[in-house]
Amino acid sequence: MLRFLPLKLGRLYRCLKLLLVVGLFVILLMNTHNLFASFQKNELTDRRFINLNKCPACFGTSWCRKFMNGQVSFETWGRLRFLDVFNVKNVYFAQYGEPREGTRRVVLKRLGSNQELAEIDQKICKRATGRPRCDLIQAMYKTEFARINGDVRLLTPEVVEGWSDLVHCPSQRLLDRVVRRYAETKDSGSFLLKNLKDTERMQLLMTLAFNPEPLVLQSFPSDEGWPFAKYLGA
Known part of the structure; x- marks a missing residue:
């Protein structure tokens, strides 16, 4: 009895491996055209x-x-x-x-994952139109990311506090650094939020709210000794 059980488990394991190999082969066969095209x-x-x-x-x-x-x-x-x-x-x-x-x-x-990215698109649409699907380009101008417009001189803690882990309890010094080091603009180097274009400002705020990892890499670059990867662009 003690020998019989391991034998059965061994056969089951081999069958599962065979099914996995066959499954992968079928997937490759079904995607042959896409494989060459890729x-x-x-x-x-x-x-x-x-x-x-x-x-x-x-x-x-x-x-x-x-x-x-x-x-x-x-x-x-x-x-x-x-x-x-x-x-x-x-x-x-x-x-x-x-x-x-x-x-x-x-x-x-x-x-983010595909699901997380789809969810942020839906949130933007719902905030702008009340529907889960919409024209994202138009919807962005009706969100909180657009309400912080060119008339706002500085990005202040009370505006973005709690948006993400980076700004869980932010200081003005940190936010000035984030804006000054923002690499997705041709005119970087200024901590004044109003110096960014409308689209650049919205992209910065959306990144800050969704996943601030790129802003961390930009604000604390590796060539200054910070233990992060070098940010190249988006």
């Missing part, structure tokens, strides 16, 4: 894939031209879209090339 196409040049079509309901545009010019491309496995089901965190490895600097490896990351 290797031939650089999806990072697709406006919809990089969510450029949602801006200003996005998290920045400083690298959009590099994406559209094909300077950034996924590494081998990142090209296979059917594997995205396993990539819940939406983290990808890619190659970035500059004519004078050559190619280097970079990490691309969406600021």
